[in-house]
Amino acid sequence: MENVQTSALVTTPExxxxxxxxxxxxxxxxIAAFPEKDFFGFNIGGMRPFSKMAMExxxxxxxxxxxxxxxxxxxxxxxxxxxxxxxxxxxxQAAFLEKxxxxxxxLNELWTQIPADRYQEISVAFGQYExxxxxxxxxxxxxxxxxxxxxxxxxxxxxIEPPAFWDRY
Amino acid sequence: MENVQTSALVTTPExxxxxxxxxxxxxxxxIAAFPEKDFFGFNIGGMRPFSKMAMExxxxxxxxxxxxxxxxxxxxxxxxxxxxxxxxxxxxQAAFLEKxxxxxxxLNELWTQIPADRYQEISVAFGQYExxxxxxxxxxxxxxxxxxxxxxxxxxxxxIEPPAFWDRY
Numbered sequence: 194m195e196n197v198q199t200s201a202l203v204t205t206p207e208x209x210x211x212x213x214x215x216x217x218x219x220x221x222x223x224i225a226a227f228p229e230k231d232f233f234g235f236n237i238g239g240m241r242p243f244s245k246m247a248m249e250x251x252x253x254x255x256x257x258x259x260x261x262x263x264x265x266x267x268x269x270x271x272x273x274x275x276x277x278x279x280x281x282x283x284x285x286q287a288a289f290l291e292k293x294x295x296x297x298x299x300l301n302e303l304w305t306q307i308p309a310d311r312y313q314e315i316s317v318a319f320g321q322y323e324x325x326x327x328x329x330x331x332x333x334x335x336x337x338x339x340x341x342x343x344x345x346x347x348x349x350x351x352x353i354e355p356p357a358f359w360d361r362y
Numbered sequence: 363m364e365n366v367q368t369s370a371l372v373t374t375p376e377x378x379x380x381x382x383x384x385x386x387x388x389x390x391x392x393i394a395a396f397p398e399k400d401f402f403g404f405n406i407g408g409m410r411p412f413s414k415m416a417m418e419x420x421x422x423x424x425x426x427x428x429x430x431x432x433x434x435x436x437x438x439x440x441x442x443x444x445x446x447x448x449x450x451x452x453x454x455q456a457a458f459l460e461k462x463x464x465x466x467x468x469l470n471e472l473w474t475q476i477p478a479d480r481y482q483e484i485s486v487a488f489g490q491y492e493x494x495x496x497x498x499x500x501x502x503x504x505x506x507x508x509x510x511x512x513x514x515x516x517x518x519x520x521x522i523e524p525p526a527f528w529d530r531y
Contacts, residue, residue, distance in 0.1 A: 201478035204372050204496045212500060237406070238518030309370035327373045331381060332528075335507050339527055342511035349407030358508055 206312070210304045213334050214297065215361030220250060220341045221293050222356040226348055229286045235347055243347055246340035247289060248274035248282050255296045257318065257333045258303045261311060261326050266319045375481070379473045382503050383466065384530030389419060389510045390462050391525040395517055398455045404516055412516055415509035416458060417443035417451050424465045426487065426502045427472045430480060430495050435488045 204212075224232065224247050233244045252272040260266040273281035283289045312327040322329065345355035373381075393401065393416050402413045421441040429435040442450035452458045481496040491498065514524035 201375050201476075201481055203375060203378055203481045206370050206372060208494075208496070209372055212497070216504075237515055238521070240515065240518055307370075312370055312372045325377075327377070328381070335385075335504075336527065338504050338507045339511040339514075342508040343515050345508075346406055346409065346512050346515040349409050352407070358505065 206304070206307065206309075209330065210301070213330070214300065216334055216337055216341075217254070217293070217297060217300075219356060219358070219361050220247070220337055221290065222360065223341050223344050223348070224286065224289055224293065226353055226355060227286065227344075228351070228353075231347070231351055232286050232289075235351060237347060237350060240343065243340075243344040244282070244286075244289065245274060246344060247293075250337045250340060251289075251292060251296055253333045253336060255299055257329060258300050260318055261316070261329065262303045262306045264316065266317075268320050375473070375476065375478075378499065379470070382499070383469065385503055385506055385510075386423070386462075386466060386469075388525060388527070388530050389416070389506055390459065391529065392510050392513050392517070393455065393458055393462065395522055395524060396455065396513075397520070397522075400516070400520055401455050401458075404520060406516060406519060409512065412509075412513040413451070413455075413458065414443060415513060416462075419506045419509060420458075420461060420465055422502045422505060424468055426498060427469050429487055430485070430498065431472045431475045433485065435486075437489050 224243070227235075227243060231242075232247075233242055236242050249272075252274045256267055256272065269275060270277055272278065283292050307326075312330075313325055315323060315325055316329065317323045318329045322332070324332070348355040393412070396404075396412060400411075401416075402411055405411050418441075421443045425436055425441065438444060439446055441447065452461050476495075481499075482494055484492060484494055485498065486492045487498045491501070493501070517524040
């Protein structure tokens with residue numbers, strides 16, 4: 194067997210979508226694990242409450258995938274998670290979960306519209322981040338893992354056992 | 363342009379290694395940002411100190427990549443981060459960073475030995491986790507992002523600004 198790494202099939206679009214949606218299923222459980230008042234009000238060390246982090250995740254997912262398909266992105270400061278637009282955020286935990294499920298459907302629908310050669314094309318995401326679209330997708334997923342993990346520390350500090358890291362079902 | 367997703371080039375072995383090593387450069391900075399006593403002693407909500415999480419990351423990286431190349435894995439309970447083997451952990455923060463750099467070199471060296479068809483093969487990692495090798499690699503990277511993010515909350519709680527999430531250089 195020849196070892197020609199650049200010709201290797203590392204992963205497929207379908208597997209990458211399933212990877213992302215698996216992480217999104219776990220993040221949804223972390224959102225739901227918070228008492229409502231703590232979801233909007235609890236923090237550690239001057240960080241944001243988990244609702245703001247969850248809004249950032251929603252924003253990057255919805256507008257990130259839309260940008261990859263259409264080539265058009267809003268500016269970061271226009272997004273609901275941004276400090277200038279708190280009124281655009283869902284006002285209850287239930288409304289957050291409803292928005293979450295809407296974005297799940299949007300991601301599934303738009304994903305199938307990504308042209309095959311788009312992953313390796315270079316784009317400027319959100320008007321400022323120049324990367325291959327694959328790297329942009331990884332950034333959105335990694336950013337979700339990062340903030341969700343911060344949320345799990347909030348839960349532990351509140352005496353609540355978070356959903357397990359491997360629980361993506 | 364035809365949209366045949368399964369034939370899309372999503373990423374390459376070289377890009378995936380760079381992605382992992384970028385995360386590892388950031389995690390190294392997070393380790394270094396802790397005061398030594400807090401690296402080994404500070405925690406929130408009954409969680410492990412960051413040194414134990416860093417050891418888990420080191421273990422999964424070193425033995426994960428070795429397993430993907432050789433097909434042979436130690437059992438989880440044999441690894442230094444496991445509760446049964448605290449004596450196998452580096453004893454100082456400097457020794458942790460030295461071990462970190464050793465594993466960086468090991469990962470670079472072994473990565474080039476991954477056969478092109480290995481990514482999509484299914485293996486049982488560490489005697490218990492059955493996945494494609496690509497999914498196992500993603501699990502190791504994601505697990506690192508997850509625990510590193512928990513470490514950044516520890517830093518914030520200690521009044522220390524963590525390295526930025528995008529700082530992978």
